[in-house]
Amino acid sequence: MTVPGDSAATQVIRRSRVAQESSEVIAARTVGAFRHLTLVAPGVAESAGPGQLVAVAVGGPGAELPLRRLVLLHRATPSGAYGGTVELVIDPADPTTAWLAARRPHDQIDVVGPLGRRFPLPSEALPCVVVGEGAGGGALLWLAEVLRTRGCRVDLVLGGESARRLLGVVDARRLCDGVTVTTLDGSAGVHGEPADVLPTLLERSRAAVVYAAGPLSLLRATAAAAERAGAVSMVAVNGPGGSVAGCGTGVCAGCVVPVRDEGGGVTHLVRSCTEGPVLRGDRVRWDALVDGRWRIPSDARSVAPHQGE
Amino acid sequence: MVDLSVSLAGHRLSNPVMTASGCAGHGRELNRFLDVAALGAMVTASVTAEPRAGSDAPRMLETPAGLVADTGLSNPGVAALLRDLPWLHSVGATVIVSIAGSTSAEYARVADQLRSSDDFARVMGLEVNLSVPNASAAGRSFDDDPLSAATVVGRVRERLPRRTALFAKLAVDARDLVEVAAACLEAGAHGLTLGNGPRGMTIHVDSPTHRPVSVVGRASGAAVRPMAVLAVQRVHQAMLAGRMSPAPIIGVGGVTSGRDALELLRAGATAVQVGSATFADPRAPARVRDDLARLLDSWGCASLGDALPTVVQSAAVPAGRSDPAAGRAPMTNDH
16 A cells, blocks of 8 residues: 555556557446446456546547547446447536547547556455545446455445436445435535545544545545544546646656655655556645645655656 | 658668657657657657756646647656666667756756766767756747857757767747757757747636636647748758758657658658657657658658658748748758
8 A cells, every 4th residue: 555656657657558449439328417438448448447547539530639638447347248348437517528428339539548556455354435526436436346345345425516416326335335425415415525424434434545536625635534534545636737638648747746755755746647646645745736736846856757766 | 661761960760750859758658659669769858957846737738739838847857867768778769868957057967967877878869958948048048049059059069979969959939040040050069950839828718717727838739830840941941041051950840640740851851750749649659650651652752852852942931021041042952
């Protein structure tokens, strides 16, 4: 359960098996407020795990946009009727991914992945809390399933603005030991946000590890709650400060996040697409998050383009 | 299959397609998607004497056909680059190292550190990125002024072994581009890279008005290709007209296909770099190279030179209008 320092970045790149493939959409359906896409992408699916990203080219032939969209994998299935598939959940209200949300079956999408590092799993069967919100939170059902197969007790918190923006509640009740739902408008579950229920849940479940995916504000609140409860937090930080556009491959340095090193002293910048997206919540410099975007702390030392060993 | 090889500042390259500085890391990232050794050259991201954290987010925003980006020279420092050189050499890459600094002294320090490393001996060349704010000139770029640019080039040149090719990279919107280019060549550069994108700004209209999101930086992508083509053509014409010594030009700006590459080559470039297209497609540099080969094959060309004019007419910039060099007698384009 450690976040490797800068020198490990190179090892990540060397180890990782990344595929680039033109993927056919085989299913596109509406789930509440979201669009759920299933793509045939055997090369990506083969080595993907919960917490990893794909970088998707958007715009279509002749109109490709200059940056890819980085999307947290909802699920990857290495073998199935169509060969390996990956699933993505897209928020149609997000203008940066509007093109993706409009895809139909048989459309082709150029996908690069899997990218970055997955959620690390506890080596023993420890109680875990998993917190997700919005489209990004969808990836956590996959994580919850993996944790359960390792014998971990899993309490899931799903948050959303309204009942329509809650992803996978039915599946969650089947997969997890406990499910707490929060909505900002009170249309389902607890009236509020995940941060409101976390302290009590962490205490009751005696969770050793808290996992989170979703907006940066949720990740920040989760990291704080975990720290107060003495739990380790692992958060999937996706996108350069509110945006989710970049290269995905580690060359553009657009997605850097300031992170304290293992000793807790020096701050380095890490690329969320390469050293991330999963980072230890207590190491992320949340004090540098201003108006939803990362300011580079004046004491930040080194930078993204990968470090030598 | 067409022979794409070119001769560049005394070095033979298997093909004219390189990565562009800042768009390809130090090579490892892209080598997962293409063979960096099979590119004409691998140009590494600009390094400074010490690591730099760089700019706040957002660092880049999309424009209709490109990007505006400012990373604030975010880089891990020259020492980190030196640690990556053995790997680049081990895979057989032809390496051009890009360097930057805030003062001419910093450029010189970076050159010193490079030269003192054994791993630098196998590096083909150095690209001096001059589209960088000059701390001693109120933040004006080095390439906005012939003297500032020449000072940097001169100080770097005197620190390098003779066999190391030296390229000065200038912005396509540099003030007095032709004069600055000439000054760099006089100061010892073997060639020019034209060029860094023009300054630009984009304002994100999807963000709430009370939290405006904008980027002021350098524009890149397909939108700036006409500016790059003109910059290459203007400087090339000035060379043909005898206004500066003839030297190879590496064209860069908005190349996404073999046709785009050929456009810069026809404007007078000897080689081309693929920049931000690599963000959209990590295979872009290899794809551009293969695309160029296919295009020339389809025309029955035996070599790259068959697709290039032997004489470049100066029609693109009418005489006496904006470029005093353009009206002079065109000479042979010695590709």
